[in-house]
Amino acid sequence: MIFLKSDEEIELLRISNQIIAKTLGELAKIIAPGVTTAYLDKIADEFIRDNGAVPGFLGQDGFPKSICTSVNEQVVHGIPSEKVVLQEGDIVSVDVGAYINGFHGDSAYTFCVGEVAPETVALLKATKESLYKGIECAVEGHRLGDIGNAIQTYCEARGYSVVRELVGHGVGRELHESPEVPNYGRKGNGPVLKSGMTIAIEPMINLGRRNVVFERDGWTVRTIDRKPSAHFEHSVAIRHGKADILSGFQYIEEVLGDKAI
Numbered sequence: 001m002i003f004l005k006s007d008e009e010i011e012l013l014r015i016s017n018q019i020i021a022k023t024l025g026e027l028a029k030i031i032a033p034g035v036t037t038a039y040l041d042k043i044a045d046e047f048i049r050d051n052g053a054v055p056g057f058l059g060q061d062g063f064p065k066s067i068c069t070s071v072n073e074q075v076v077h078g079i080p081s082e083k084v085v086l087q088e089g090d091i092v093s094v095d096v097g098a099y100i101n102g103f104h105g106d107s108a109y110t111f112c113v114g115e116v117a118p119e120t121v122a123l124l125k126a127t128k129e130s131l132y133k134g135i136e137c138a139v140e141g142h143r144l145g146d147i148g149n150a151i152q153t154y155c156e157a158r159g160y161s162v163v164r165e166l167v168g169h170g171v172g173r174e175l176h177e178s179p180e181v182p183n184y185g186r187k188g189n190g191p192v193l194k195s196g197m198t199i200a201i202e203p204m205i206n207l208g209r210r211n212v213v214f215e216r217d218g219w220t221v222r223t224i225d226r227k228p229s230a231h232f233e234h235s236v237a238i239r240h241g242k243a244d245i246l247s248g249f250q251y252i253e254e255v256l257g258d259k260a261i
């Protein structure tokens with residue numbers, strides 16, 4: 001069942017997502033070689049709570065931390081740890097959730113740690129761009145498959161591969177609602193998109209093969225060939241027929257300037 005949201009509910013979703021956007025901006029200030037992913041989790045947790053929200057991922061299906069931090073070949077759901085110290089040349093995908101006023105937000109960004117290999121930077125740029133290609137299709141009258149098709153077409157044309165095992169999703173009173181939003185698919189397939197739908201679009205794109213494995217910690221997903229993977233995510237409403245991005249990377253971009261992806 002797809003829950004359509006009123007304009008008022010969409011504004012509440014925007015509040016959750018703007019707290020996330022600001023949290024990602026705070027993390028952009030501190031991501032550097034030598035920083036642990038546990039420290040990123042601590043700063044994010046405090047910032048989300050200082051803004052009156054609750055970390056949306058903490059305890060979700062038993063997840064033990066407030067954000068997900070996935071380094072290099074890790075695709076998503078990496079668990080922040082004191083043992084994971086960011087190194088020059090790493091990439092770290094940071095996924096943040098915040099819950100306030102009865103609504104969840106969900107957004108992710110892949111950061112460079114110092115100087116990163118050009119082929120990896122190119123993967124990040126393409127993944128971010130593919131997110132916006134998908135969002136362009138999130139308009140009334142299109143079908144859900146159009147979004148995945150746009151992301152897949154853009155990424156595969158550049159030689160990258162699209163993870164199949166994990167997908168985007170509806171977002172609202174629950175973190176994960178119907179429908180599933182795959183990053184692959186056929187044009188014209190799937191449900192018709194309607195005003196009031198709120199979805200998290202989140203391409204997970206690999207430099208090498210598309211296949212992934214699940215680590216023994218029960219959470220972390222990594223590429224089978226251990227090549228890098230990128231993840232960018234926005235929560236998007238279809239509002240008055242058009243795509244309305246509820247999250248945002250503007251605070252990250254303010255901090256990183258020219259170095260933003």
Ligand code: MG
Binds near residue numbers: 095096106202
């Ligand atoms: Mg997410």
Ligand code: MG
Binds near residue numbers: 106168169200202233
């Ligand atoms: Mg999500």
